[in-house]
Amino acid sequence: MANREYVISSIGIVAPGAIGKEAFWGFLEKGISGISNIESFPTDKFSVHIAGEVQNFDPKTYLGQKGLRNLDRSSLFLMAAAKLALDEANLQITEANTDEIGVSTGTTFPHLSSMLEFDREVFKDGLEFSNPALFPSTVLNAASSQVSIRFNIQGFNASVSTGYTSALQALKYARELLDNGKAKIVLCGAVESLTLSLYFGFYKLGYMAGINGEAISSPFDKRRNGPVLAEAAAMFCLEDEASAKSRNAQIFTKLKSVSCFFDGYRIGKIHPEGEGLEIVIRKAISDAGVSASEIDYISSCANSSQDLDKIEVKVLKNIFGERIAKIPVSSIKSALGETLSASGALQIASCIGAMQSGVVPPTINYKEKDPECDIDCVPNQAQKKDVKLALVVSFGPGGYNSACILEKYV
Numbered sequence: 318m319a320n321r322e323y324v325i326s327s328i329g330i331v332a333p334g335a336i337g338k339e340a341f342w343g344f345l346e347k348g349i350s351g352i353s354n355i356e357s358f359p360t361d362k363f364s365v366h367i368a369g370e371v372q373n374f375d376p377k378t379y380l381g382q383k384g385l386r387n388l389d390r391s392s393l394f395l396m397a398a399a400k401l402a403l404d405e406a407n408l409q410i411t412e413a414n415t416d417e418i419g420v421s422t423g424t425t426f427p428h429l430s431s432m433l434e435f436d437r438e439v440f441k442d443g444l445e446f447s448n449p450a451l452f453p454s455t456v457l458n459a460a461s462s463q464v465s466i467r468f469n470i471q472g473f474n475a476s477v478s479t480g481y482t483s484a485l486q487a488l489k490y491a492r493e494l495l496d497n498g499k500a501k502i503v504l505c506g507a508v509e510s511l512t513l514s515l516y517f518g519f520y521k522l523g524y525m526a527g528i529n530g531e532a533i534s535s536p537f538d539k540r541r542n543g544p545v546l547a548e549a550a551a552m553f554c555l556e557d558e559a560s561a562k563s564r565n566a567q568i569f570t571k572l573k574s575v576s577c578f579f580d581g582y583r584i585g586k587i588h589p590e591g592e593g594l595e596i597v598i599r600k601a602i603s604d605a606g607v608s609a610s611e612i613d614y615i616s617s618c619a620n621s622s623q624d625l626d627k628i629e630v631k632v633l634k635n636i637f638g639e640r641i642a643k644i645p646v647s648s649i650k651s652a653l654g655e656t657l658s659a660s661g662a663l664q665i666a667s668c669i670g671a672m673q674s675g676v677v678p679p680t681i682n683y684k685e686k687d688p689e690c691d692i693d694c695v696p697n698q699a700q701k702k703d704v705k706l707a708l709v710v711s712f713g714p715g716g717y718n719s720a721c722i723l724e725k726y727v
Contacts (some may be wrong), residue, residue: 326561329401332549333369342670345678365527369547369654391427391510394550406554419472419500421491422461423483423507481713484661506552536619536648539685544620547654551662573605575721591632593718605722616664619648647695661711668707672725
């Protein structure tokens with residue numbers, strides 16, 4: 318049956334500054350920055366040296382000693398997040414139920430580094446001497462596939478690659494497969510990892526904080542001059558309420574709706590009027606069976622770039638009218654940076670934290686007011702708020718737009 322309600326029964330997080338949901342929630346609530354100087358690759362050739370990097374990450378802590386050789390960074394992140402999610406969900410995967418469980422992952426860029434490394438060996442050492450173990454990580458679905466292999470999940474495995482919106486697109490795909498009876502539980506999430514090639518690409522485009530201003534992630538602030546790149550992974554168990562209750566799993570939130578819309582504007586650009594974004598947010602609200610007046614909190618996509626932040630504010634004003642001044646709208650990217658494909662999944666996790674604690678995370682680094690972004694962005698300090706319904710907004714260059722509505726589970 319279509320349009321059933323599903324719940325999130327576990328959360329696994331690997332993010333800058335925090336691993337695990339409790340640490341992640343506390344990190345955001347305190348307004349701590351996870352952005353620091355990059356350690357995983359040299360940046361001496363660049364004028365910018367910061368990112369939201371996952372530091373001091375030891376995969377053996379979560380995955381044990383075996384089977385980690387030749388796995389790329391994104392696979393290790395996603396597998397660790399999956400392990401945390403599966404453990405919390407009290408889900409034992411056996412031959413009897415493995416066909417009823419699937420994996421849906423949002424990811425876009427992590428394979429770039431593996432591709433370059435494999436190609437370098439081919440051209441440097443020749444076909445006969447290149448390491449074949451490098452090749453499996455060059456494909457886009459490597460991280461998602463490694464999760465299925467590691468935990469013996471055989472129902473289905475899918476990777477969705479739509480840039481910023483990948484996590485919510487993967488969530489929508491997971492929900493549709495549940496609706497169609499293709500699975501009973503979906504391990505759903507997203508991953509992005511920092512690589513030299515990704516950093517170089519954004520740097521050459523000039524789309525990075527610090528190139529034309531201060532090296533800082535400051536969404537909605539007049540000083541904003543581009544995003545700070547970041548990496549992370551997040552995984553959730555998505556299933557119906559009865560399934561979660563049958564295992565005595567904790568239910569964190571209801572997924573009321575998730576909507577996606579492609580406006581086909583222009584590659585590398587965002588529609589200046591945010592037409593696709595407005596369509597998708599209105600659809601998410603409508604599909605959830607609620608009204609705009611009921612939304613308590615908005616997890617913003619704002620990433621400290623001039624165009625994206627002000628376009629989102631403009632759309633939110635169109636939809637919520639004068640009431641937008643009374644709705645907290647914060648961006649966790651101020652603390653984490655732009656995690657690209659993983660961003661929507663981290664936003665979902667942060668909304669769940671706000672529902673659990675009654676505190677919405679702040680937008681840190683806010684200093685200079687921008688008249689085009691005059692909303693309550695929860696500047697610098699967390700705000701007490703009873704969050705029953707939250708809106709997650711995710712969109713980016715190229716015409717991709719997505720939004721979802723979460724409801725506090727009581």
